Amino acid sequence: MDSEKLYEIAFQIIVHAGESRSLSSEAMDKAEKYDFEGAKESLDKANEEFLACHQIQTDLLTAEANREKNEINIILIHAQDHLTMAITAMENAKRFMNLYEKLSKMEGK
Structure with missing residues (x-):
């Protein structure tokens, strides 16, 4: 695979992983508001x-x-970092959502 194609692929990973991470953050914000x-x-x-x-x-x-x-x-390595961060963000969002659900039940909301 040529360098140009590999750069394109790396940037696709970065875009999707970045969007995933942003949406995970959005999920935590919404959970915080119950x-x-x-x-x-x-x-x-x-x-x-x-x-x-x-x-x-x-x-x-x-x-x-x-x-x-x-x-x-380095761009491909950077893309892999974004993918890892997206995974971590999703895992954290799930945990925060569970925590806020428990908190809402405790508060009777």
């Missing part, structure tokens, strides 16, 4: 964006497993 339906909707969208970038990563891994060598560059 808008659990809205929070779940935002988290579902975050998961869709995550799955899109995860598929791109899986395609790269599959190509590598099929002995198609890819040039590793």
